[in-house]
Amino acid sequence: MRIAYRVLAYLICALVMLQAASHAWASAGIALFIGEGGTLDPSAEGPPPFPEALGFMIHGMNGMYAIPLVALVLLVVAFLARIPGGVVRAVAILALVALQVTLGLLGHEMTALAFLHGVNALAIFGVALWAALRAGRTDAVEPRRSAVGVA
C-alpha cells in the first residue's frame, strides 16, 4: 500500500507536468494560428483547426477527470497505507485539485483566476512530491498494532 501511495503521488506530479506542457503547447499553437489569420468558434464541438488544439483537449480531460480520479484513489489508499501524515497530505492534494478545477473553469471569463490556476498547479505538484518523498522514507511506516505490544 505504501508503494501504491508513492506511485499515485508521483503520478500526480507527472500529470501536473503534462498539464503545464499540454497547455503551453496549445497556447503556442493558438497564437500561431491566430497570427496567421485564423479564427475559431471556441464553443463548437470538435477541435479547432490547428493540431496543437489537442493540447487543450488533453488539458481538459486530464485536469477535470484523470487528476481528480487519481487524487481520490490516493486518499483511499492513504487510509490503508498507514503512513504518518499520509492521509493529511492526500486530503490536501484532493482539496487543492478541487480548487484547481474551479479556478480553471471560472478562469475562462474571470481571467485573474487563471493566474491563480497557474500558481495552484505548482502547489499541487509540491504537495504531491512531498507526499511521495515522505512516504518513501524507511521510518515512515506506522508500526502495526502487534509491534506496540512487543515494545
Next chain:
Amino acid sequence: MPAAARAPDGRRARLRRALRALGLVAAGVLLVVVLAAWAASIRPGTYSSMAMGVPDLGGAAAVVGGHGHGGAEPSTEGAPTTAGTPITELVADPARPADVRVELVARAERIVLPGGEAVDGFTLNGSTPGPEIRARQGELVEVALRNESVAAGTTLHWHGVDVPAAMDGVAGVTQDAVPPGGSSTYRFVAEDAGSYWYHAHQVSHAQVAGGLFGALVVEPAEAAEPPHALDVVALLHTYPGTSRTLDGVSGEVRHVAAAGSLVRVRIANTDSSPTVAWASAPFRLIAIDGTDLHEPGQVEGLRVAVTAGGRADLELRVPPGGARVQAPGVSLVVGPAGASPPELAAPAEALDPLDYGEPAPLGLDAADPDRDFAYDIGRMPGFLDGRPGIWWTINGRMGGDVPAYVVAEGDVVRMRIANGSGEVHPMHLHGHHAVVLSRDGVPASGSPWWVDSLDVGHGETYEIAFVADNPGVWMDHCHTLPHAVEGLQTHLVYEGVTTPYLLGRDSGNEPE
C-alpha cells in the same frame, strides 16, 4: 522501535484507529450518496418535454388540472396527459394557400470548405448555407423539407420567428425528427419583418455546425423610406475544421453599390460562440434579432456584439471608396466595382444597446408581471442522465430537475437571467421576443431592445419581459449548442397545451 510505538502512545494509536474507522464510514456514506445521485439522474428511455423539469409557476396560483405537469409531482414518466390542446393543433390556417413556397432537400454529404478541404457536413438543396428565403410581411411561408440522407433525422427551426408552436421544428417537442426518406412541411405567416435564420433542431450541435442552416428575411409590407439600394445577408459561420466564413466564403465577399447609396447588411451569427462586427464607415444599428430599433443614431468606430444565434442589421451610406463590414477573419465589401476600403482592427469600444437609440412604449407593463421567474445559470459536478461531469445548472439544479416555466396565455412574464457559471451564455427563448428591462440593475434607457438571443456574460444579470402570446411548449436554452447538450436547456410551457412527442434516448429525438 521508534518512540511512536511506546506504550504512552497507545491512546494516540487508538485515536488514530477511531479516526480511520470514521473516515472509512464517511467514505462509505459518500459512495452511497454518489451512487444514489447517479441512479436518480438516469432518465427513462422516453419522456415528454412536459414531464421534464420541476414546474415553476412564477408566483401565480396553479390552475387545477390545467397544465400538463400533472400536479406537483415532478414526474419523469413518459406518458403525457391527454387533457388540453395538443400542440399539433397549433398551426397556421390550413385553408390559406401559401404565398411563398420553398422545397428543401437535406443531405449528409462531403462539403468542400472554402480552404479547399473536404469534410463530412450537411447541405440543403446541395449547398450550405441553404437557400436564402425571402418573404414579405404578412405572407404565408410554406417550406417542404425532405430528408434524403441525414441519418440521425433532421428538422427545421425558424430562429427568431414567432411561428405557431407545431411549426417550431424542435425534435421531440413539436414534432418527431424527420427520418431519411421522410418529409415535413412548415407553414407560418411571416408576421414580423426582420432578419431571421433557420436551422436544424435535431442533434443541432452537430447539424448546425455541419451546415444545416440558411437565412430567412421578412421584408416589410411597405418598403423602407428611403429605400435601401442594396439589402444583403451576411451569415457568419465556422464549419468544423476551418476558420470563419461569410455566406460560406472565407475572406472577402463583394457587393456592388454606388457611392452615396444606402445599404443594409443583415449580419447573423450561426456559430455557437458570440462574436463582433464592425464597419469602416459610419453606420446605424437599425435592428437587433429581427426587431427594428427606435431612432438609432449614427455611430463610428464601435464594434457591435452579435451573439450566437443573434442578428444585427447595419445600415450605412456607401462612401466614394466603398465600405467594409467586418467580423473576425471575414469581411463584406460594398461599394463601386474595384473599391478597396481598408481592413480595420476590431474597435476597442462596443456599442451598448442598453442606451442606444431613443425610448418608445414597450406595449407591456413589466412592473406588475403575472409571472416572475428566475433563470440562474451555474455549474456543478454531478450526473446528467447517468454521465458524470461538470454540468450547467439552472437555479442550482441539473438535468431533469431544472425548473420548467409555466405560463398561461396572456400573462406578462418577467424573467431574471443571472450567470455565475464562469462562461458566457447566449440564451435563446423559442416562439417569443423578450424586451430587456435592465442589466446589472441599470435600467434600459435607449430604444426598446427586443431579443430572441441574449448574451449573458459571467457575473451579469439581465431582467427581461415578454407577453405569453404564443401557446405551446417552447425550448428556452443556451445557443452555444454544445451547452444545451450539457444540460443548459429547459422549456416554457403553456397551461393547457400538451405534446404527443417524446424525448429520451429511445425516442429518436435529440433536439440538442
